[in-house]
Amino acid sequence: KAGVTQTPRYLIKTRGQQVTLSCSPISGHRSVSWYQQTPGQGLQFLFEYFSETQRNKGNFPGRFSGRQFSNSRSEMNVSTLELGDSALYLCASSTRGPPGYEQYFGPGTRLTVT
Amino acid sequence: GENVEQHPSTLSVQEGDSAVIKCTYSDSASNYFPWYKQELGKRPQLIIDIRSNVGEKKDQRIAVTLNKTAKHFSLHITETQPEDSAVYFCAAVGSTLGRLYFGRGTQLTVWP
Numbered sequence: 001k002a003g004v005t006q007t008p009r010y011l012i013k014t015r016g017q018q019v020t021l022s023c024s025p026i027s028g029h030r031s032v033s034w035y036q037q038t039p040g041q042g043l044q045f046l047f048e049y050f051s052e053t054q055r056n057k058g059n060f061p062g063r064f065s066g067r068q069f070s071n072s073r074s075e076m077n078v079s080t081l082e083l084g085d086s087a088l089y090l091c092a093s094s095t096r097g098p099p100g101y102e103q104y105f106g107p108g109t110r111l112t113v114t
Numbered sequence: 115g116e117n118v119e120q121h122p123s124t125l126s127v128q129e130g131d132s133a134v135i136k137c138t139y140s141d142s143a144s145n146y147f148p149w150y151k152q153e154l155g156k157r158p159q160l161i162i163d164i165r166s167n168v169g170e171k172k173d174q175r176i177a178v179t180l181n182k183t184a185k186h187f188s189l190h191i192t193e194t195q196p197e198d199s200a201v202y203f204c205a206a207v208g209s210t211l212g213r214l215y216f217g218r219g220t221q222l223t224v225w226p
């Protein structure tokens with residue numbers, strides 16, 4: 001099976017702009033979770049989508065949003081970018097049912113905000 | 115919510131030695147504990163996991179142990195090799211399915 005893919009791999013944006021990141025899960029996986037990775041904060045959970053519904057949400061401001069499509073592909077959007085949003089954004093897919101708690105990560109999108 | 119603590123933050127060993135990384139968790143409802151390896155510039159890769167109904171699991175040179183009573187679990191790597199050098203993350207999944215709570219990571223360096 002093909003792994004989790006993310007596009008784009010790299011992005012440079014200016015403060016105040018908005019950005020959309022895309023994630024395609026492993027075929028058959030219906031759950032997509034998003035994480036922000038920074039050197040200072042480690043891996044922080046953003047949100048999880050399952051069958052087009054947001055099931056869980058982390059402690060991020062409303063500028064961070066997401067959605068999931070009927071084919072399980074997911075997008076996340078960050079509006080009004082701030083310098084602190086510079087990070088590696090990772091998505092992970094899972095079957096989300098026992099024993100399928102296993103989450104498999106994509107390569108990430110490296111976002112730089114200047 | 116769950117809180118996962120991981121120690122040590124850095125670990126240096128000689129090739130061939132063993133390495134142990136320890137994690138504790140706070141939520142007694144947590145029942146799945148994966149370990150991820152992340153090499154520089156690459157994605158986190160699931161290397162081994164354990165469920166709460168099992169006390170130990172092995173896969174070649176790596177093993178994970180779980181003590182539910184004490185709420186801690188550990189990763190053991192034997193006969194370390196330079197290619198084991200990476201950041202290792204422990205995580206826990208509890209009542210909130212689909213959400214991994216990560217430890218802060220351990221930078222493992224294996225010297226030849």
